[in-house]
Amino acid sequence: MRTLIFASRNTKEILRDLITLIFGLGFPLVLMVLLSAINASIPESAAEATKLFQIQNLAPGISVFGLSFISLFSAMLISKDRTTSFILRLFTSPLKASQFILGYTLPLVPLALIQTAVCYIAALFLGLEINLNTLLAIVVNIPIALVFIALGLLFGTMFNEKAVGGICGALLTNLSAWFSNIWFDTALVGGWFETLSNLMPFVHAVMAARYAVSGEFSEIMPELWWVIGYAVILLCVSVAVFTVKMKRNK
Amino acid sequence: MFAIKTIDLTKKYKEKTAVDSLNLTVNKGELYALLGVNGAGKSTTIKMLSCLVPPTGGDALLLDSSVKKDSQKVKQRINVSPQETAVALKLSVRENLELIAGIYGFNKKESAEKAQKLIEKFDMHEIAKDRASTLSGGWQRRLSIAMALITDPEILFLDEPTLGLDVLARRELWAQIEKLKGKMTIILTTHYLEEAEALSDRIGIMAKGRLKAEGTVAELKGLAGTDDFEEVFVRIAGEDF
Numbered sequence: 050m051r052t053l054i055f056a057s058r059n060t061k062e063i064l065r066d067l068i069t070l071i072f073g074l075g076f077p078l079v080l081m082v083l084l085s086a087i088n089a090s091i092p093e094s095a096a097e098a099t100k101l102f103q104i105q106n107l108a109p110g111i112s113v114f115g116l117s118f119i120s121l122f123s124a125m126l127i128s129k130d131r132t133t134s135f136i137l138r139l140f141t142s143p144l145k146a147s148q149f150i151l152g153y154t155l156p157l158v159p160l161a162l163i164q165t166a167v168c169y170i171a172a173l174f175l176g177l178e179i180n181l182n183t184l185l186a187i188v189v190n191i192p193i194a195l196v197f198i199a200l201g202l203l204f205g206t207m208f209n210e211k212a213v214g215g216i217c218g219a220l221l222t223n224l225s226a227w228f229s230n231i232w233f234d235t236a237l238v239g240g241w242f243e244t245l246s247n248l249m250p251f252v253h254a255v256m257a258a259r260y261a262v263s264g265e266f267s268e269i270m271p272e273l274w275w276v277i278g279y280a281v282i283l284l285c286v287s288v289a290v291f292t293v294k295m296k297r298n299k
Numbered sequence: 300m301f302a303i304k305t306i307d308l309t310k311k312y313k314e315k316t317a318v319d320s321l322n323l324t325v326n327k328g329e330l331y332a333l334l335g336v337n338g339a340g341k342s343t344t345i346k347m348l349s350c351l352v353p354p355t356g357g358d359a360l361l362l363d364s365s366v367k368k369d370s371q372k373v374k375q376r377i378n379v380s381p382q383e384t385a386v387a388l389k390l391s392v393r394e395n396l397e398l399i400a401g402i403y404g405f406n407k408k409e410s411a412e413k414a415q416k417l418i419e420k421f422d423m424h425e426i427a428k429d430r431a432s433t434l435s436g437g438w439q440r441r442l443s444i445a446m447a448l449i450t451d452p453e454i455l456f457l458d459e460p461t462l463g464l465d466v467l468a469r470r471e472l473w474a475q476i477e478k479l480k481g482k483m484t485i486i487l488t489t490h491y492l493e494e495a496e497a498l499s500d501r502i503g504i505m506a507k508g509r510l511k512a513e514g515t516v517a518e519l520k521g522l523a524g525t526d527d528f529e530e531v532f533v534r535i536a537g538e539d540f
Contacts, residue, residue, distance in 0.1 A: 051401065051402050054401035054402055055398075055402060058387060061394070062387065062390070065389040065430075133383065133385065133388075134381035134383040134384065134385035135385045137351065137379070137381045138385040138399075139402070141349045141351055141377070141378070141379045142374060142399070142403060143371055143375050144402055296353075
């Protein structure tokens with residue numbers, strides 16, 4: 050009950066930060082519309098080279114990229130709390146570390162699902178066929194949403210508000226863009242770049258979502274296990290770091 | 300009957316001793332002010348008593364529960380109004396109050412009733428729906444104290460409650476604190492000597508992590524041999540006392 054009450058407060062804090070919310074939800078959609086428009090004006094002879102921008106590939110990619118802003122939401126919320134005395138009030142309350150983490154995480158999961166759903170609804174107007182596979186693609190995004198939430202918890206616990214803006218707002222969104230196969234095929238770059246991309250969770254999350262949309266079900270789990278692994282490890286690390294910080298009262 | 304009893308309570312940060320073998324007793328229903336210059340150990344003492352940081356030595360019993368062994372039990376029975384205003388800025392006044400009540404385990408109905416009571420007690424009717432971020436410093440501080448009171452704590456820690464407030468806002472808060480006297484045990488830290496003099500039943504003066512002297516205002520004046528309370532503080536907190 051305490052966790053839900055705290056989660057409800059966090060939901061209100063996020064939803065009432067309209068600028069962050071509009072930017073986080075709107076920016077990926079603008080990108081999708083722009084890239085679809087560019088893709089529409091590319092001659093058919095070059096279509097093979099730009100197949101990443103075809104809506105059935107672009108929408109799953111953008112849905113994953115959009116979730117990187119969830120890190121920004123969670124990190125900003127925690128770092129803001131940490132820089133005010135409000136967190137001291139909460140630390141002197143009977144809330145336990147696990148309830149804090151759950152309270153910060155719970156509001157972000159539905160928000161991530163809504164964001165993914167909005168992305169696919171927008172893609173419907175850009176020519177994507179919506180069917181049961183789309184629902185599966187939304188579910189497939191849950192592990193990468195947890196990865197981004199955990200990263201937000203971690204950075205928000207470790208850094209101040211200014212640093213968090215840079216790390217989550219710029220660095221993380223860029224990392225998840227470059228190493229994800231959304232904008233370009235990492236295999237075309239090859240070498241260490243491709244290896245590094247394959248070691249990170251982003252490319253696997255994008256591929257899993259694309260397989261879900263295209264109905265290649267047997268291909269989903271081999272990609273998704275990577276992401277689930279990252280989600281579990283990062284959540285454990287963020288809980289551990291938060292607990293240590295809470296005990297040190299920082 | 301004591302509400303707080305510290306037994307050689309000590310906090311060390313590496314080589315620095317912030318609080319050194321503090322032995323302090325505060326009676327139930329008493330308003331006890333803790334005075335000291337910056338770095339005297341007041342805030343660290345409050346942090347240990349409110350279970351924010353663990354002691355490195357000794358212990359403190361709050362209502363017979365140890366801050367080391369029963370911190371959850373202690374947390375349920377105390378509340379803190381931190382030094383800076385501690386409110387959720389994007390929540391309304393009513394939402395802030397209900398949030399704290401909920402976190403301490405009160406159900407929705409109880410939380411709503413308690414919030415309404417506090418809104419009336421602190422004359423916050425007109426701003427009940429306003430977001431905390433839109434309130435003046437004085438109203439934010441009032442809300443912060445109301446949030447500490449909504450759980451009916453048996454021990455209330457007020458850490459610099461009037462810091463940065465103008466004279467009128469400070470006097471209004473004093474009046475609110477006066478009304479609480481006797482209903483709960485209050486530990487007040489402040490840099491305003493006249494605040495401690497006006498509100499406290501007893502005062503403890505700390506310096507370099509140690510309790511240099513404690514007593515009523517009259518006792519401390521007698522101890523220092525002067526009627527000027529600022530001079531009392533200077534003499535006791537100073538090096539040579």
